[in-house]
Amino acid sequence: MTAQPGERQAASRWAADSPFAKVGLGAAALLSGLAAGWLAMGSFGLLAALAVLLAAANGYAKAYSP
Amino acid sequence: MLAAYAVPAAVGWAAIGLALTALPLSAVALVVAAVYGVGYGAVELAGLAWPRPPGRSWQVPQGMLIGAGRGRRVLVWGAILGPGLFTRNPYAGFAMLPLLVAAAGSLTAGVWLAATVGIAHACGRALALLRDAKDPAAEPFTLLLRSLRWRMLDGFALLVVAGAAIMSAVGRLG
Numbered sequence: 001m002t003a004q005p006g007e008r009q010a011a012s013r014w015a016a017d018s019p020f021a022k023v024g025l026g027a028a029a030l031l032s033g034l035a036a037g038w039l040a041m042g043s044f045g046l047l048a049a050l051a052v053l054l055a056a057a058n059g060y061a062k063a064y065s066p
Numbered sequence: 067m068l069a070a071y072a073v074p075a076a077v078g079w080a081a082i083g084l085a086l087t088a089l090p091l092s093a094v095a096l097v098v099a100a101v102y103g104v105g106y107g108a109v110e111l112a113g114l115a116w117p118r119p120p121g122r123s124w125q126v127p128q129g130m131l132i133g134a135g136r137g138r139r140v141l142v143w144g145a146i147l148g149p150g151l152f153t154r155n156p157y158a159g160f161a162m163l164p165l166l167v168a169a170a171g172s173l174t175a176g177v178w179l180a181a182t183v184g185i186a187h188a189c190g191r192a193l194a195l196l197r198d199a200k201d202p203a204a205e206p207f208t209l210l211l212r213s214l215r216w217r218m219l220d221g222f223a224l225l226v227v228a229g230a231a232i233m234s235a236v237g238r239l240g
Contacts, residue, residue: 029225
């Protein structure tokens with residue numbers, strides 16, 4: 001039996017889908033970037049590493065572009 | 067196949083790195099990266115359709131591939147999709163990459179970073195295509211749902227980068 005779209009959507013919901021979770025996780029993401037930047041003491045190496053990771057993930061994710 | 071994607075991407079992005087770091091844009095690029103990361107990170111997390119991420123809407127025309135041999139197809143796909151500069155990209159994270167390259171601060175670092183970014187993007191793209199070639203194609207609904215998930219992850223990544231860019235800007239300008 002094939003699941004209906006609504007059922008599939010419900011089954012694949014993330015905890016991060018709720019607005020409160022989005023705000024909380026978004027703030028945590030920004031704070032973790034601030035903390036990492038502080039620990040790196042302004043070194044550009046951190047941003048360079050993030051750029052490479054972002055590029056690799058972006059290339060991979062683009063395959064899902066409808 | 068990886069080389070067909072990675073080589074054009076490394077060359078194209080190194081040229082961009084050369085152009086961006088030849089200009090005194092480093093400090094401005096850091097500030098713009100921070101503002102852009104916070105803004106588009108919030109937009110992608112909230113799932114808003116507007117403002118759309120900057121970029122092109124062009125797609126590879128089928129005419130360039132119909133009747134072409136496998137080798138030519140790989141070369142065309144690799145040269146166009148590897149660098150990721152010419153085709154539509156639904157994720158705002160891509161436009162962050164030239165900003166971070168421009169923020170490198172020195173010509174050598176900028177060119178190396180840009181080439182590495184290009185290779186990373188090309189390898190990610192090629193690996194996704196290899197994965198798709200092995201697994202059966204996902205149905206459109208699943209594809210759309212995954213695209214939305216990646217957009218949310220892109221939003222988180224943009225916020226992390228924005229935080230690091232803020233601290234880097236404070237260190238450099240303060």
